[in-house]
Amino acid sequence: MNTKEILNAFPQPEGKILRNIDKEACEQAVEQIISGGRKITRAIIDLILEPGNGDDIRPRHAIHATAIRVGGTGKEIERNSFASALASTLTDDRPKAVKGFVIRQLQICGGAKQAEAIAYFLNDSEEHLYEYSAQALEAIGVATIDHFRTAYPLAKGAPRITILQGLGVLQDKKSRPFFLSAMQDTDLEIRLAGIWGLMRISSAKDAELMLSQSLKEKGWGRIKATAYCFELAEKLAKNGQSKEAKAIYIKIKKSHSEKQDAYLRETADRGLAQLK
Amino acid sequence: MKKIPYSQTRRSFLSKSATGATAASILPRHIFGAPHVPPSEKFGTALIGCGGRGPGTYSQLCKGLDVELVGACDVDTNKAKRFSLARSKGKAESYQDFRRLLERKDLDLVAIATPPHWHASISIAAAEAGMDVLCEKPMTRFVAEGRAVVNAFKRYGRIYQIGTFGRFNRSKDKASILKHKIMSSGLMKDCNAVRMKKGGLKVKQWSGTPGIGPQTIPDTLDWDLYCGPSPWKPYESRRTGGTHRGYWDYEGGGMCDMGQHHFDPEQWTYAKDHTSPVEITPFAPPSHPEVTGMWAWVELKYADGFKFVMESGEWGPSYERHPVRDVSLDDLSKDDQEKIKSMPDPEPLLSFGEAVKQRKQAGGHPEAAHRAACILHLANLAIRLGRKLKYDPDKEVFINDNEANRFLNPPMSAPWRI
Known part of the structure; x- marks a missing residue:
């Protein structure tokens, strides 16, 4: 099957939706893409356009179908081969929106070997590439932590919170200084990401700081910061650090004495009861 | 609506209520503590996600309860204003960002009828703010969100009911x-x-419908907030409003x-x-x-x-x-x-209203x-x-x-x- 025949196996919308789809033909086409290696994958990617610049429904469908089908046990060779082919297109001169689509497929089938190619876009604000890059790396997992650590000090604007949050998602204990520093930021959402990151790494020694910061916040900031302190207490209790968890609950009870905080005191009481 | 000071005690509130001084005011239920809710009191309510299923979901929230709508929220400001007008003659404040709504101190119950990619995040935040929730189905967009909602409502002792009632x-x-x-x-x-x-x-x-090109974002819609926790994509009208x-x-x-x-x-x-x-x-x-x-x-x-x-x-x-x-x-x-x-x-099985009054699971x-x-x-x-x-x-x-x-x-x- 050549590229055109492969793509013709996938449907065009009929009455706006993909109602007439031939499963067997699509599965055969996917097999052809896998066996066709880098050349066929790149040829299909070449047909993907920026949104609004023409019809690329079939190429997008074909690439996604392959990304999905190379998953699962026993397909490691096919998966790595296809993911490598996808990643190779990220260094080409292509529209960034197309690269965004490729990165999103790597979120499904990419591995540590493709992390560097994906991480190149962690600080790229165009077409939300930083977001797609971070999410693909988070999906790949802890093998990508170094890329986040390298990118964070360079980050400005929208990518900054995304990368910081990625370090929290991956529970990177070495990023504690980043989280602590973020907690002092002028931007509320960065401060919250810092507190959340410390919670994610179960940083018992920072509990006091987190609690103090939660009390400085108002409105939404206070709601979320307090929630992260509760979550830290639960994580510590689960890790066998009951003493540290108890201290958090007691501090929350004492520091939230206003009438409208009754539900927080009750939440702390429930947490304390769980410790016994 | 007159807002009651945070420092006002329950006793002083009741005393003033008896004289009619604050008869129209709502004191948030969670300030009294969960197990001591008098069944006759008025609950401050809000709807988040005012289009499509929103009004129906809000009606479910109110069943069997004495309520007052205090907020209407939608990423499309027109929808929030329309709902406030229809249900409170415009008295309920309109919001575009649910975070501002959840900061209110006179809010007890929240109905959530956004598209599902927002259900979990807003439900959790509402619990963290001390509110009970009735949320449209499906509960979540993915599995881990559901476990996070379960944990949050257990942690905060809040009431949650999913918006389907066949059981x-x-x-x-x-x-x-x-x-x-x-x-x-x-x-x-x-x-x-x-x-x-x-x-x-x-x-x-x-x-x-695949293959629709980007379109102009309506002035009244905060598209970034609509995308929220989901991946950002260029605006297409079919990504909103039921489709x-x-x-x-x-x-x-x-x-x-x-x-x-x-x-x-x-x-x-x-x-x-x-x-x-x-x-x-x-x-x-x-x-x-x-x-x-x-x-x-x-x-x-x-x-x-x-x-x-x-x-x-x-x-x-x-x-x-x-x-x-x-x-x-x-x-x-x-x-x-x-x-x-x-x-x-x-x-x-307890209905949402019964669960809220009895502080038992719905x-x-x-x-x-x-x-x-x-x-x-x-x-x-x-x-x-x-x-x-x-x-x-x-x-x-x-x-x-x-x-x-x-x-x-x-x-x-x-x-x-x-």
């Missing part, structure tokens, strides 16, 4: 109660019952639109509120990256052998793997049948709602991935399938996180 009738139906007893007794070994849902899942109706159901980023097709209605009552009947299927087998063509599409059937098998089957009836072959048959008392020995007959009936509580949503998510993932999946219902992960696991807890867009 309430089932819990009063004698035949359903008998099946519930049989399945919850633990006496049924190697169950070979197969419950089929044929059609009714609106597969074509809620399939998405959002056809996009993986926000819902999951007719499966997620209708599935919780169908399977939540079934889950109660067959006593599966505490668990999830262990093996999911699909028949579906490769899915499109953005839009939901066709599938033929999905079989979901539980650890005890019981199976749910969904057959779309709108594409592909019929399900023929196992004959459809129900659970019966005759499946048990005479001794076990006697044990079933002597079992007490299950506790009546019939559609978070764990049950989460497990019902999992049926839909697991079915959809099998459809999308096109392979048999084995699932650990306790750890809530797929077994030996790391790529499938990426779909159970996909990364969220900052600053949103669970």
Whole structure:
């Protein structure tokens, strides 16, 4: 099957939706893409356009179908081969929106070997590439932590919170200084990401700081910061650090004495009861 | 509306109320502490997500309760204003950002009727702010969100009810109660019952439209906030306003639109509120990256052998793997049948209003709602991935399938996180 025949196996919308789809033909086409290696994958990617610049429904469908089908046990060779082919297109001169689509497929089938190619876009604000890059790396997992650590000090604007949050998602204990520093930021959402990151790494020694910061916040900031302190207490209790968890609950009870905080005191009481 | 100072004590409030000084005011319920809610008091309420199902969901929230609408919130400011006008003559404040709404101190109950990609994040935030929640179905967009909602409501002791109510009738139906007893007794070994849902899942109706180019964002819509925890995409009108159901980023097709209605009552009947299927087998063509599409059937098998089957009836072959048959008392020995007959009936399910007043779990509580949503998510993932999946219902992960696991807890867009 050549590229055109492969793509013709996938449907065009009929009455706006993909109602007439031939499963067997699509599965055969996917097999052809896998066996066709880098050349066929790149040829299909070449047909993907920026949104609004023409019809690329079939190429997008074909690439996604392959990304999905190379998953699962026993397909490691096919998966790595296809993911490598996808990643190779990220260094080409292509529209960034197309690269965004490729990165999103790597979120499904990419591995540590493709992390560097994906991480190149962690600080790229165009077409939300930083977001797609971070999410693909988070999906790949802890093998990508170094890329986040390298990118964070360079980050400005929208990518900054995304990368910081990625370090929290991956529970990177070495990023504690980043989280602590973020907690002092002028931007509320960065401060919250810092507190959340410390919670994610179960940083018992920072509990006091987190609690103090939660009390400085108002409105939404206070709601979320307090929630992260509760979550830290639960994580510590689960890790066998009951003493540290108890201290958090007691501090929350004492520091939230206003009438409208009754539900927080009750939440702390429930947490304390769980410790016994 | 006059706002009561935070420092005002309950006693002083009641004293003033008696003289009529603050008769129109609402004191948030959570300041009194959960177990001491007088059933006669007025609850401050809000709706988040005012289009489509919003007004209906809000009406469900209010059933059996004395309420006052204090806020209406929608990423499209027109929708929030319209709802406030219709339900409070414009007295309720309109919001575009739910974070500002949840900061209010006079809010007790929140109805959530946004598209599903927002359900979990807003439900959790509402619990963290001390509020009870009635949330439209489906409960979540992906599995890990459900567990986070369960944990949050347990942590804060708040009431949650999912916006589907079929289980309430089932819990009063004698035949359903008998099946519930049989399945919850633990006496049924190697169950070979197969419950089929044929059609009714609106597969074509809620399939998405691929290939639409970017469009101009309406002035009244905050598109970034609409995308929220889901991946940012260029604006297309079909991604909003009901047709959002056809996009993986926000819902999951007719499966997620209708599935919780169908399977939540079934889950109660067959006593599966505490668990999830262990093996999911699909028949579906490769899915499109953005839009939901066709599938033929999905079989979901539980650890005890019981199976749910969904057959779309709108594409592909019929399900023929196992004959459809129900659970019966005759499946048990005479001794076990006697044990079933002597079992007490299950506790009546509490409506949202009853649960709020009594501070007890509602019939559609978070764990049950989460497990019902999992049926839909697991079915959809099998459809999308096109392979048999084995699932650990306790750890809530797929077994030996790391790529499938990426779909159970996909990364969220900052600053949103669970």
